[in-house]
Amino acid sequence: MTRVAVYGTGSWGTAFAMVLADAGCEVTLWGRRAELAEAVNTTRTNPDYLPGVILPEAVRATTDPAEAADGAEFTVLAVPSQTLRGNLSAWAPLLPSDTVLVSLMKGVELGTAKRMSEVVEEITGAGPDRIAVLSGPNLAREIAERQPAASVVACRDEAVARRLQAACHTPYFRPYTNTDVVGCELGGAVKNVIALAVGIADGMGLGDNAKASLITRGLAETTRLGLAMGADEHTFAGLAGMGDLVATCSSPLSRNNTFGHNLGKGMSLEETIAITRQTAEGVKSCESVLDLARRHGVEMPITETVVGIVHEGKPPLVALKELMSRSAKAERR
Numbered sequence: 152m153t154r155v156a157v158y159g160t161g162s163w164g165t166a167f168a169m170v171l172a173d174a175g176c177e178v179t180l181w182g183r184r185a186e187l188a189e190a191v192n193t194t195r196t197n198p199d200y201l202p203g204v205i206l207p208e209a210v211r212a213t214t215d216p217a218e219a220a221d222g223a224e225f226t227v228l229a230v231p232s233q234t235l236r237g238n239l240s241a242w243a244p245l246l247p248s249d250t251v252l253v254s255l256m257k258g259v260e261l262g263t264a265k266r267m268s269e270v271v272e273e274i275t276g277a278g279p280d281r282i283a284v285l286s287g288p289n290l291a292r293e294i295a296e297r298q299p300a301a302s303v304v305a306c307r308d309e310a311v312a313r314r315l316q317a318a319c320h321t322p323y324f325r326p327y328t329n330t331d332v333v334g335c336e337l338g339g340a341v342k343n344v345i346a347l348a349v350g351i352a353d354g355m356g357l358g359d360n361a362k363a364s365l366i367t368r369g370l371a372e373t374t375r376l377g378l379a380m381g382a383d384e385h386t387f388a389g390l391a392g393m394g395d396l397v398a399t400c401s402s403p404l405s406r407n408n409t410f411g412h413n414l415g416k417g418m419s420l421e422e423t424i425a426i427t428r429q430t431a432e433g434v435k436s437c438e439s440v441l442d443l444a445r446r447h448g449v450e451m452p453i454t455e456t457v458v459g460i461v462h463e464g465k466p467p468l469v470a471l472k473e474l475m476s477r478s479a480k481a482e483r484r
């Protein structure tokens with residue numbers, strides 16, 4: 152039986168552990184808090200992140216990172232992007248030397264502007280054939296309810312992507328393979344920033360035309376950045392690009408969308424952070440995505456606007472006026 156370690160007992164780590172178990176894997180879920188691990192093992196639920204969802208018997212939880220790592224063919228990473236470097240530095244010596252590291256995270260590291268797979272490579276020394284990412288329209292709560300979804304598993308080595316595909320393919324979860332790791336990661340990270348923008352627009356009471364325009368131009372600026380970084384343009388028309396953008400920008404289950412909505416309604420950043428219990432990656436990653444854009448000489452006006460509203464206190468109405476009064480452009484440049 153395929154053994155998998157999942158590090159992170161939040162919404163997505165737990166829901167994906169369930170997918171893996173349903174696909175026939177034996178899963179050990181690592182979490183920081185003993186009481187949560189105990190709850191998973193005794194009640195088969197994760198009351199803090201997925202209340203009411205019964206987890207399969209093949210998912211066991213532990214607070215011991217070495218126990219989780221033992222014999223793991225795949226090591227799945229599902230902690231907040233900004234904590235990965237610190238966490239993985241502690242876990243790396245415990246991991247089997249041939250384990251495939253799988254990032255579920257959708258963020259870019261602040262300061263270094265590194266994608267998660269780059270952080271994984273730097274900390275573990277693993278080559279591209281041992282680093283994979285999973286990204287797509289995958290709202291954890293829906294997947295935990297076994298509602299149908301598709302996704303992308305990307306690895307530079309296609310055979311490894313196919314192994315991971317087999318390890319997480321279930322009747323309700325349909326993963327496709329891809330070799331464009333950069334494109335899949337960027338699609339996942341930038342859609343969170345665009346979802347903040349769409350949420351803000353929604354909170355301001357703007358209409359569907361405005362939201363569709365943000366989604367479409369958001370995809371245009373994501374693709375521009377991706378092309379500058381060597382990604383495949385087609386990835387952005389796929390599940391990890393448009394697919395995830397549509398799901399995140401239209402769902403009230405999205406933490407980024409909801410965060411933006413609250414800001415757009417007039418809540419302060421502090422109030423919004425105080426009522427957000429889970430990770431809204433775009434709040435921090437909007438700055439690192441803008442950093443990436445500047446490093447690559449790419450214009451990302453929506454991302455810049457989100458940074459202005461979230462981190463520089465720009466009122467949404469002023470930001471809207473500025474965005475709409477930018478110089479006229481051709482749709483494709």
Ligand SMILES: NC(=O)c1ccc[n+]([C@@H]2O[C@H](COP(=O)([O-])OP(=O)(O)OC[C@H]3O[C@@H](n4cnc5c(N)ncnc54)[C@H](O)[C@@H]3O)[C@@H](O)[C@H]2O)c1
Pocket residue numbers: 159160161162163164165182183200229230231232234238255256257258289290291292428429430432
């Ligand atoms: N929830 C979703 O629907 C979903 C879907 C796809 C991808 N993702 C991505 O998966 C990643 C994880 O998100 P999530 O939704 O599971 O987040 P979450 O907020 O639900 O859970 C985060 C987990 O990380 C733990 N954690 C927080 N700080 C930590 C630290 N310093 N060290 C170790 N652990 C720490 C928390 O205790 C929690 O168990 C994010 O990058 C997110 O963008 C989430």
Ligand SMILES: O=P(O)(O)OC[C@H](O)CO
Pocket residue numbers: 257287288289290291343346395398399404405406407408430431432
């Ligand atoms: O809740 P969000 O905004 O982090 O989005 C969750 C997933 O990334 C959707 O695919």
